[in-house]
Amino acid sequence: MIDTAGAEQVVRADARVAPGRRRRKGMYGRSARRSGVLFTLPALVLVVLFAVIPLLQAVYYSFTDWDGAVANWVGLNNYVSTALNPDLQRTLLNSLFILLSIPVGMVLPFATAYLLSSGIPGARLLRILIFAPTALSWVVIGLVARSFFATDGVVNRLLQLIGLGQLALNWLALPTPALVAVLITFNAAVFGVNTVIFLAGLATVDRSMVEAARVDGASAVRILMSVILPAMRRFVEFVFVITVVVSFTGLFALIFVMTGGGPGASTTTLEFAVWQTAFSSGDFGLGAALGLLLLLLTLGVIGLVRLFGRSGDEA
Amino acid sequence: MNHRRTLPRLLAAAAVLAAGSLSLSGCAGGAGSSGPVTLTMWLNGDCPKSNCVEAPLIAGFEKANPKIKIKLVSQPISSYFQALKSASVTHRGPDIANMWPGGYMTPFLRYMANLNDFVPKSDIKQSTSTKYYAVNNDVAKAVYAVPTGDQWYVGFYNKKLLADNGISAPPQTWDELSADCKTLKSKGVLPIVNGAEYGASTMGPLPEFSYIASTLSPADWSGLYKGTVKYSDPRLQSQLQKWADLYKAGCLNKDAFNFPDPESKFEAGKAAMFLASGSWEVGNLTTKMGSNVGLLVPPYSPTPQHTLVETAGSAYAVMNYSKHEAEAGKFAAYILSDAGQKIIAKFGLPPTRPGFKTTNPLMNQLSAMSADPATQLYPMFDNYTQPGVTNALTSKLPQALVGQVPVSQALGAVDAAFAALPSSQKNVNVNLARK
Numbered sequence: 001m002i003d004t005a006g007a008e009q010v011v012r013a014d015a016r017v018a019p020g021r022r023r024r025k026g027m028y029g030r031s032a033r034r035s036g037v038l039f040t041l042p043a044l045v046l047v048v049l050f051a052v053i054p055l056l057q058a059v060y061y062s063f064t065d066w067d068g069a070v071a072n073w074v075g076l077n078n079y080v081s082t083a084l085n086p087d088l089q090r091t092l093l094n095s096l097f098i099l100l101s102i103p104v105g106m107v108l109p110f111a112t113a114y115l116l117s118s119g120i121p122g123a124r125l126l127r128i129l130i131f132a133p134t135a136l137s138w139v140v141i142g143l144v145a146r147s148f149f150a151t152d153g154v155v156n157r158l159l160q161l162i163g164l165g166q167l168a169l170n171w172l173a174l175p176t177p178a179l180v181a182v183l184i185t186f187n188a189a190v191f192g193v194n195t196v197i198f199l200a201g202l203a204t205v206d207r208s209m210v211e212a213a214r215v216d217g218a219s220a221v222r223i224l225m226s227v228i229l230p231a232m233r234r235f236v237e238f239v240f241v242i243t244v245v246v247s248f249t250g251l252f253a254l255i256f257v258m259t260g261g262g263p264g265a266s267t268t269t270l271e272f273a274v275w276q277t278a279f280s281s282g283d284f285g286l287g288a289a290l291g292l293l294l295l296l297l298t299l300g301v302i303g304l305v306r307l308f309g310r311s312g313d314e315a
Numbered sequence: 316m317n318h319r320r321t322l323p324r325l326l327a328a329a330a331v332l333a334a335g336s337l338s339l340s341g342c343a344g345g346a347g348s349s350g351p352v353t354l355t356m357w358l359n360g361d362c363p364k365s366n367c368v369e370a371p372l373i374a375g376f377e378k379a380n381p382k383i384k385i386k387l388v389s390q391p392i393s394s395y396f397q398a399l400k401s402a403s404v405t406h407r408g409p410d411i412a413n414m415w416p417g418g419y420m421t422p423f424l425r426y427m428a429n430l431n432d433f434v435p436k437s438d439i440k441q442s443t444s445t446k447y448y449a450v451n452n453d454v455a456k457a458v459y460a461v462p463t464g465d466q467w468y469v470g471f472y473n474k475k476l477l478a479d480n481g482i483s484a485p486p487q488t489w490d491e492l493s494a495d496c497k498t499l500k501s502k503g504v505l506p507i508v509n510g511a512e513y514g515a516s517t518m519g520p521l522p523e524f525s526y527i528a529s530t531l532s533p534a535d536w537s538g539l540y541k542g543t544v545k546y547s548d549p550r551l552q553s554q555l556q557k558w559a560d561l562y563k564a565g566c567l568n569k570d571a572f573n574f575p576d577p578e579s580k581f582e583a584g585k586a587a588m589f590l591a592s593g594s595w596e597v598g599n600l601t602t603k604m605g606s607n608v609g610l611l612v613p614p615y616s617p618t619p620q621h622t623l624v625e626t627a628g629s630a631y632a633v634m635n636y637s638k639h640e641a642e643a644g645k646f647a648a649y650i651l652s653d654a655g656q657k658i659i660a661k662f663g664l665p666p667t668r669p670g671f672k673t674t675n676p677l678m679n680q681l682s683a684m685s686a687d688p689a690t691q692l693y694p695m696f697d698n699y700t701q702p703g704v705t706n707a708l709t710s711k712l713p714q715a716l717v718g719q720v721p722v723s724q725a726l727g728a729v730d731a732a733f734a735a736l737p738s739s740q741k742n743v744n745v746n747l748a749r750k
Binding site: 067175257258263279 | 393394397400401403404422425515516517569570572573574575702703706710711713714717719720728731732734735737739
């Protein structure tokens with residue numbers, strides 16, 4: 001016979017205990033939330049102080065003629081001046097070319113990381129050699145690149161050595177070759193970091209999946225395309241996003257040293273134009289307007305990448 | 316270990332240390348302290364022994380004022396004024412700052428002390444070019460900096476190279492320059508060297524543009540600043556085209572656009588003329604080339620050149636946010652004092668007060684040319700252009716020289732840069748009365 005009374009008592013006892021548990025859980029939840037807020041607060045304060053407030057200030061100053069000390073309201077004048085800037089189109093095109101070079105520039109680090117992770121001899125030493133140059137500042141990289149692409153530099157000497165001396169150029173003095181030189185240098189400069197990130201990503205790929213595909217007779221290319229690359233998608237996306245951010249906001253020193261934005265405006269990027277306008281011309285208001293345009297452009301590109309990334313997740 | 320007792324002790328010790336540090340720092344940097352004072356002085360460029368009057372001036376000043384030391388900090392030329400602006404906005408700039416006249420000085424007016432409060436008025440009045448650092452060129456009004464000398468845009472030629480190739484005198488007109496260029500080229504000598512100087516990535520066209528623009532009358536020149544005369548004026552286009560034709564004819568090195576350090580090539584005797592320069596290189600070139608270097612005013616004129624581009628030389632301003640304004644003011648006064656002028660003259664620069672002659676014959680030649688009534692004096696054009704226009708000139712003129720863009724397009728871009736200026740920058744009045 002089943003002792004239902006006992007069962008009822010247990011249920012009642014449970015019912016009595018449940019609110020207490022909820023109360024304890026609720027108290028724990030509040031405490032956890034409080035701790036979370038407290039731990040996040042320092043970072044939040046820093047973000048507000050060094051990102052949100054300056055951003056709001058930049059928005060305000062973009063409507064003024066701020067010269068670094070005095071700011072008078074000028075309405076949309078700075079945005080009109082930006083639109084009328086004869087070099088703006090070229091500047092945006094340059095930023096676009098740099099953006100387009102990124103996927104091409106990601107192939108080599110990925111291939112290198114793939115080779116290194118496949119256990120080739122001397123992989124450890126190669127890793128160090130590949131990563132070490134990332135410790136160099138952009139100025140040093142720019143100076144080295146400048147001598148590399150000089151009339152009597154390594155590029156032209158190499159061309160002469162292989163019998164293509166007629167292709168030797170004064171690279172940094174001609175509009176298109178100067179931009180190509182900057183693109184090559186930029187992608188070479190981020191090569192080490194990107195390779196290391198890809199290496200980290202490759203270490204997370206489930207080896208059993210790779211082995212299973214191999215046992216099923218998949219070719220190396222098929223394994224790369226159908227197993228490794230999909231597993232690496234998050235890393236590829238991450239590398240793309242940080243390289244885009246660097247290309248939009250971190251190339252100033254490289255361009256300043258290599259070409260000064262020239263010939264003409266052929267290597268001027270939006271970021272370089274911000275510096276030129278704000279600090280070289282002393283027009284901080286117009287510089288702020290250009291800076292906001294740069295911010296919107298960067299966010300737009302990253303937003304697009306995230307959008308495609310999300311649609312990939314859903315698929 | 317008892318943490319409850321240790322923590323307060325640690326805090327107390329930290330407080331004592333902090334208070335001690337604060338009081339010590341107060342002793343070192345406090346305003347009006349009677350102890351030794353170290354001033355920071357920013358120099359636009361580096362300070363090589365052969366070309367840096369600041370070093371002997373500071374040494375002389377420190378000897379005369381043993382309680383004041385000056386720390387000279389060299390800043391890169393390419394970003395000097397930007398760095399000074401950033402530092403001044405936050406009042407963290409130097410006590411004494413290197414300054415150039417005209418448009419370079421304008422953004423700093425609110426940060427510079429009036430030197431009439433520190434420098435004897437008689438010395439300021441006697442100085443020929445201190446007025447270019449005064450409001451409306453009037454020393455009775457605020458004076459913001461005192462120059463270490465007069466300065467000229469000028470070129471140089473290698474006397475021996477010209478003479479050895481049958482050229483008895485340096486060219487004075489476009490035609491003579493063109494003829495000399497042909498002669499030199501036929502003998503395998505590079506006629507003119509140009510390139511990127513002082514670590515810049517491309518050539519600086521501004522010294523030569525002053526002579527190119529000297530085809531305009533002083534009134535029309537002023538019109539360029541105000542926008543009443545266009546940069547694409549046919550007279551300027553014609554002058555610029557002749558300049559570009561020189562490159563096309565092979566009179567310049569092929570990599571003139573960005574050849575690093577053209578001056579060294581000229582010093583080494585590998586080029587006959589070096590035109591994109593100024594009197595600030597006289598000392599260096601005299602040291603390296605001796606009497607073999609001659610002055611050459613860029614002969615960018617259809618008739619014999621009588622123009623000379625002159626402005627007050629590099630000067631020093633006292634920043635009003637300095638905690639040691641009075642001590643910094645003493646240095647400004649020292650520059651114009653008898654002792655300072657003697658140092659400047661001994662160094663080979665032209666002192667701005669009368670009665671102090673420099674030892675360098677080329678400098679004396681420039682002073683004589685400047686004083687000659689037949690000489691048409693113009694200021695350094697870029698000293699008064701709006702920053703946006705200066706950027707456009709710097710960026711487009713080299714392209715026009717090497718034929719990357721037509722002359723009309725290059726000057727049109729400068730007009731576009733002028734058009735894009737805020738209205739407050741367009742109405743610039745430059746007093747071109749030089750004497």
